[in-house]
Amino acid sequence: MAKKLKQIAIYGKGGIGKSTTTSNISAALSKMGYKVMQFGCDPKSDSTNTLRKGEYIPTVLDTLREKGSVKANEVIFEGFNGIYCVEAGGPAPGVGCAGRGIITAVQLFRQQKVFEDLDLDFIIYDVLGDVVCGGFAMPIREGIAEHVFTVSSSDFMSVYAANNLFKGIQKYSNSGGALLGGIIANSINHQYSKDIIDDFAAQTKTQVVEYVPRSVTVTQCELQGKTTIEGAPDSEQAKIYTRLAEKIAAHEVSHTPSPLSTTDLRQWASKWSKQILAAESRSIAGAC
């Protein structure tokens, strides 16, 4: 039986932990025996660094710029445990159109039928922080990824970015676009953080796939140019990433989320900030 390729896109606010989470998912999936490609869709082109000892690889667009054409095998590099690493790349900051760059890079791969030839089980797109234009919505549009996961902390800015992403998913959902698999809650070390993200998931009719705590193990491994899975395979954090990867491997059906309107989102946020403030003044009062 021909196996089915699962294509997943990871979105979230800039700096929230997308690349870290994605790389750990890739690493965990590959250790489970799957063939994985991680496709960095970010002009910074640092998505796959921790899969390759902190090394940068030549990007699709740099190669296109230098040579005028690109053969897929020129820009696919093997990383940890045989994971295929690709970086779309992009223009220098402040010039050109990075969004078009993502479209160009992804289309180039699709035309060359690389995914079929490599007999992949998973492609994971790690997409630049904020969906600033149509180009960055490319992976959620028709025929690319089928499941989107968003990495979010309980910070409001991060939740806003997730809500915006939900709007994008909703928009493309009628035309065969990707649907939402759920939220990967990152840096969740307090109960109130968990409550906030749980409430947001409930409000928008989606689920939290996993709660990933903020952990110094991640930092230590990153400094060695490694994922947590590679650098600290027996750590508690690695177990969490593995559990996350298993859930993603088992995930079958995604849904259209119900993003909050801008006013509803603001009201929701102010309700939570009042609660947190009240809780804090109680704890300060208690400490005196």
Next chain:
Amino acid sequence: MSKVIEQPRYSCALGAEQTVVAIRRAVPVLHSGPGCCNKITSLIGQGEAYAGGSTIPCTNSNERDVVFGGVDKLRSVVKGALQVIDADLYVILTGCTASIVGDDIDSVAQEFRSAGKPVVCAETGGFKTNNYRSHETVVNAVIDQYVDAHRAEGGVQKGLVNVFATVPYQDPYWNGNLAELKRVLDGIGLKANILFGQESGGLPEWKNIPNAEFNIVASSWVGLGIAEHLKKKYGTPYLHFPYLPVGGLETSRFLRQVAEFGKLDKKRAEDFIGREERKFYSFLERMADFLLEFRYGLPRRFYTILDASYAVGFAKYLVNELGILPARQFVVDNTPEEFRDEVRGEFAHLSDRRSAPVEFETDGGVIQQKIREDENKTRALILGSGWDRDLAKDLNADLLILSVPVEYRLVLNCGYAGYNGGLRVIEDLYDRVLGTYR
């Protein structure tokens, strides 16, 4: 969904490349996709001139220039143009892609200027607006980035005026029209800068723009943006004459307004006007017998499918001096809302007794349909473009091609403005009519 406009009679903003082509020894450098300028010149161009049409330097930008920005390629194309094309001014114009991507063309032009090269730039991304508007953008860009730094010495000169009357090539008769306006303005004692075409003084004339005593806008609305700019920048006042003056009455009216506005020597102006009128009407007198006998052979009504300046100018002339009556009048230049009332006002007072409603419509297909559905009992004259030839044929109407695309006639120095232009209208009109006789 956006509406499809059939046969629009003007181009996208990049059409202002023709404005540059019309400046002697100036060359446009397009930062656009391949083919844009060919499309434009096939609509609003006849003849490639010095470096227009398919010889325009162009970055032919492609996907790579979108992703990484096209500034490097633009720089190399400008460099090449400077080496290969002998010109005094190079004007970088952006097409849609470069404008969407947001290439920093200003810094490229600035680099070349710092190195002493006459390079200026303007944003003319096709989606931004049309070529009427971008004509103003480009002229103002040349003023700001080139003229200002090279202003001719001597300060404001008495009697020096800049004339903004037509959009070169968008008005197929721009060269002839400007030449005639210059002739009559010089005749009443002014020194007219017409800035475009063979009869202009080229770039030395441009450098004199800030030294004008006043500016003249002889057009419904295009050019006001330039005159306003010059008023702010150099304090130059301007006179607005809101249509193209065609024939004896209107040209004299135009000249008298100018003379009064500029406080010119009245006697000198009136002497010139008198001489010109005598000449103008003497030709008609000489033909009086023929014109009288032939009066039933002429079309009785005219349809207009023209831009606002031409529409008003021709309507006044045909009604007041030739006795042809207005049928439906269509203004096709997408006249900005704020100028429409003035155009309506002109049509409401074509003469003391005659008025005509006017419709603002950019869709040539819609216009032709409306004209077809009209009564059409008597012989009609259509003032339109080459695209209206089939319509004219079907209605047995006479067609005078005054608007782009011209297609079926060659334009050298022909113009319809002024006294000479008025005579030319009569010649061409009778030419069409007599041509149908066996």
